[in-house]
Amino acid sequence: MSAKVQWFAKDLLIIGAGFAAAMHIGKLPAAIPILQAELGLSLVQSGLLLSCIQCAGMCFAVLIGSYVSKLGLKRCVLLGLSLLTLASICAGLTQSVASLFAMRMIEGFGFLLVTLSGPALIRELTPIQSLPAKMGLWAAYMGGGMGIALITAPMLIQSWSWSVVWFSYAFITFSFLLGIAWFIPHPKTSTQAVPLKSLIKMTLQHQPAWLLALIFGTYAGQWFALVGFLPTIYEQNHIAPTLAGLLTASVSIANAVGTFICGLLLQRGFQPKQLVILGFVVLICCASLFYMAKDSLPFMLQYVLVFGFSLFGGLVAGSIFAQALHFAPNPMAISTTVGMILQCSSLSQFLLPPSIAFVVSSTGTWLWVGVVTSLLSVIGIVLTQRLFGLVSTQSKVST
Template identity: 40%
Template sequence: MTQADNAAARQGIDPAFIVILGGVSAALHVGKLPAALPALQAAMSITLVQAGFLLSLVQLAGMTLGLATGLAADGLGLRRSMLCGLLILAVAGLLGGWAQDATSLLCLRAVEGFGVLLASMPAPSLIRRLVPPQRLAAMLGLWGAYMPLGTSIALLSGPLVIGLTGWQGWWWLVAGLSFMAAVLMLRVPPDEPWSRRASHGAATQQAWPRRLKQTLSARGPWLVALSFAMYSGQWLAVVGFLPSIYAQAGVSGATTGVLTAVAAAVNIVGNIASGRLLQRGARPEALLYGGFVAMGIGAVIAYAGIGGVAAPPAMRYAAVIVFSMLGGMIPGTLFSLAVRLAPDDRTVSTTVGWMQQCSALGQFAGPPLVGWVASRAGGWEWTWVVTGTCSILGIFLARLTGRLLRSQ
């Protein structure tokens, strides 16, 4: 650690935890929408398909720019990237509270997606820079839980805030939290000075095409990236639509918020457990198998029922809990594999960027596809076909990943 890190530690501040809090703040913008969907549908007459795009458009920047951001983060600076992302989220959230129609909100959700990408993409590399090697695995395990933690906080508190202030007040509150996180990020040790960074500019400019080619020509980055897409698309679709499903069933807003928040929060258990199991020698592909099988079975019970007959409500909710909790082993494992399967140390950020890009693609495509199936079927009973297909493909990718690991 640097002298600045040690000084921060003596003051009782861990810079790595500040980075994780910044990621959680960004994740609030992903999780703020599901709780507000019933209010937005009533205020703007939003259709299910539009609701699906509102859920997924925050991933547009990650879907198109994840790899480029991974390549460019070192050029801009890791802390600078996170600061810019958090400020973009604050401004877009502030403007979003004044949106009058679905189109304006959709555009601002795309801008928020760019902010989420900038605020989260550099974090693993920044944590790696801030902590000693013996703490890296534990801190990356905590980082792997930033999205479910932020989402669950938003799902739990969103209905309460919306009930008091309306959805606009909820938007402004989350924007304010992002601004506060940006201020707190100033306590993280700064990046390399611009003058020194500029002196390395020519070498960096020559190196990035090589890193890009190394990453995209290797099997490992493709396997972890596609696996993350199979996970993220179905997780966001299932958890994101839970408030709408419960609202249609007549469940109160407060109860809906608690049920959905718990379903999102248990994902943290799987993330942390995967790190501990990997440290104890568990095979990564075995954890991936378990996660995808649990998600596939959980979605079938939650939506299709048993033998074509809908399961009791308590059993269906328990299936969603299993879906999210055991599915949480997948991202925790894939963050570890991204470091392990990157072509070399110089391509770790690029590999994480590619994984983030494919993850965003899954989150962009999953909710609208599930919403389209539900609208065509007139209910949610056939949406398990989408999530089940993702699980089957994920199991196939886990098998290929295991083969690659054994060949190394």
């Protein structure tokens, strides 16, 4: 096997690990009705179980990101995959609601370790000329992994049980763990001499890192909330559950396709600033039409708007993750910078759906939700102009 093929395979192992980690996020929605019937899970408990996996990222992403750099990227990926594997097996064996919550929290920390370490490890393994495309593939982990789970989990549940889903995904995760342990070398970059406090302080004082995190935050909550309302669309239009699952998965996978296309465009010389702004402009158009005319639009047009929103949202996600490698204050602070991005993302995904529900219940209409999401996208565009304007100014000063 040539050296080029070996490096390519190593890249795909890390990217595949990201997809496997995201599959654990997407496995739960299809199992909620079964868990309610078999374990007596209440509606409130179901909502908390769905959201509690975000708690680790929402509270500890920056802190854990600094430890990732200290402990070693490969070790942290392996630790994250180990936590996902063990927690998924234990949850599949349990018949206790309390144990399900505990294992879901552990899965949250495992997911966070993998997604914090992945970008920096890909940077170490990938030749610089193919890095944008590989980061585009990496940024597809959430949409792609959730899409795979949304397709496969209902089939496994229908044929066997929800426990089989947990065991199957644990096996997939463990397979990537073995592959990475065996084939991936430990990166040469070391941060042993950098105090954790200095690493965190360096990142928190770096304005581009904050801008990247805030830009991604304005997008992530919108995507999570809009996709979350898909079951409402299906119910209103009397769509069969099997078809509804496939349609939801296709929307999630569209986001992965968008991020991959973004990576290819970046590699071909397209400017990240223009891709991010294009993404936000399409988000404004799709979200505005969807929310402001939600009850009068035919189903196919509603679905096309959500699909387009997810597809072009991938331009934002792919560009931001790619730029995190360039805008980190120091190569040693890449994981901490990604941690800041993920922390803003988790906070946005945690806060925006209930905020949208509050707006709808208070006003009795979806129109103002379109106004709120459009405003978030406008803020994202302004922050993007600020980020790349700041870089341009610094470049002029240096010359």
